[in-house]
Amino acid sequence: MLDRCSVGFFLILSWLVEGLNASAGDANPQYRSCVKQCEETGCVRQRCFPNCKFSGVEPLYMQWKKWDCQSDCRYFCMLDIEKEKELRNDDPVKYHGKWPIKRIYGMQEPASVAFSALNLAAHFHGWVSFFVLIYYKLPLKEEKKAYYEYASLWLIYGLLSMNSWFWSAVFHSRDVDLTEKLDYSSAVALLGYSLILAILRSLNVRDEATRVMISAPLIAFVTTHILFINFYKLDYGWNMIVCVGMAVTQLTIWAVWACISHHPSRWKLWFVVFAGGLAMLLELYDFPPYQGLLDAHAIWHATTIPLTYIWWSFIKDDAEFRTSNLLKKSK
Template identity: 70%
Template sequence: MITCGSSTSCFYDSNQVSISASDRIALLSPNNTTHAAVHCLTANAAGPPFIAADASIGDADPSYRSCLINCEEIGCVGDTCLPHCNISSNGTPLDAPWYMQEPQWDCQSDCRYHCMVKKEQERASSGQKPVKYHGKWPFKRVFGIQEPASVAFSALNLAMHFHGWLSFFILLHYKLPMKPDKKPYYDYAGLWHLYGLLALNSWFWSAVFHSRDVELTEKLDYYSAIALLGYSLIVSILRSFNVRLEAARVMVSAPLLAFITTHILYLNNYKLDYGWNMKVCVTMGVAQLLIWAIWGGISGHPSRVKLWFVIVSGALAMLLEIYDFPPYQGFIDAHAVWHATTIPLTYMWWSFIKDDAQLRTSLLLNKMYVVPDFSIFSHKHTC
């Protein structure tokens, strides 16, 4: 039987042999299709964090286990005594600094970290390569942050989405003409505003999860990615098929929203079925990528090159999730590099959205041209 850990590996229970897998899937949209899909897939390949707590090569090492037992008894690893164990070398209690209290580090997790650092120093001095401990690569903490590089890149993705969403808002309300009722001419403004908020939420929880990997932060990161992935599919359908009537939008969105909500509730309250969730995420991700790619070609959208660039680049970036490697200098691994690659793709994606808003607005205002619907059934548009 194979059980999986919360990061990027699965392990055989019988002999504790590590099998490399991808980390997490990312958010489908299309650059967020890659992001959300990666969060779902890698989380599925990884499985729940509490299943394979002792199934990696590193934590199977006898000297590492001996260090853990000793640390949990006396609260020290070598000359380093851990505040969360409330013990010093002379028996007096210790108080942890505020930045170590917030991420919910406890005696056991602190012992695991410091024993891992000690063991990796021994391995490095003997010329051995890093190995995983409890399903995760040996990262170096910074102010209690578990994976500082991934946190930084997640924060930059969040900032890039905020910049894109804000510039989109300014474009609609301050640069493009408005209707007499002060509403934008662009039919899909509200959909993209909600998309921006969901993207911000998803990247926020990604940063929190990489700061401290516990069951709660994993679920919030996980479910936020699923919600964004599902909503991105809805937007791709509504935009590609040019669904503008509110009643029609409700008819299209309601079944998908009901399915996404039920799916999250099922995973959270009934069974955390990673295999089923992987199928759901892959299906939604591939569907919207195909919809966007085909629509860009059939509609002849002037900014289709940007759209295709995001789709192709996002797919190539996902190879980083497959090619798993240990963190360079203890900070940057394949997953962190993947987070970095999505930053420019996010900028390009919002650039496409703004181009679409400008195009639709200008066509609606230009009485000399017939307004094309840019649906996948329309003829190619000639500017």
């Protein structure tokens, strides 16, 4: 729920902003002139780019290793203009919806890449520890199946979470059409699945037929939406509405369930919901990057790392709680 679910409201707004192509920086005539001249000459001052003079089609792995002419021209023109502004003590501005962040080893947003990778690692740790708890520490039924009815659902959730954070790292490393769609699609898939899981767990749905009846319409909707943004039109506004709707709905479900369920670990659920909400305020207070590296979006990614550990801790507590109750009833 926490990770890309929390992406829900304010991160979707950031996606919308990133998709827009009109910011103060790229509206600057000096910047536009610099980029135009660079694309014609292949150089920004004394720095020249061989990609601007390359004719023909390079292999994909070669294209991935280096930036294309337009990207290099935009990046180095931006750096030069921002250096001049820094000397005048002027504040930095956004270019094409993004803050002027310095590349490291070719990564477009290195801090966001690093924190996305750490979120992936946190989910991997949570997923593995949950698997070990279910199948090696807690009692099993005679057919080696877990007593906890939602074990397989949470294991799938972990895989979708790791997949989502993987593509988040790739997207922040290189923002192109393919990585953008993979990032958005994986986030939508996780949001949709998390909503299904929130409904099933909060309503304590254990019957397989009922689970299918509840899940089928949502799966169909999410699948249709993913196909729409990939093969018809990547509509940022519509994508925002869909993701915000799913995120807010499931956050509400978990918050209400925590209030009425009297779950022994409900405080962890409350903490994740409210702390995650406070952390998302960083997306509203969108400040320029510190030292050209650390912006509000990257810091927001950093805050989800400890919350992920608490979230998986709640999931494991829930497994122990349900297993204990089921064993008491079976005696």
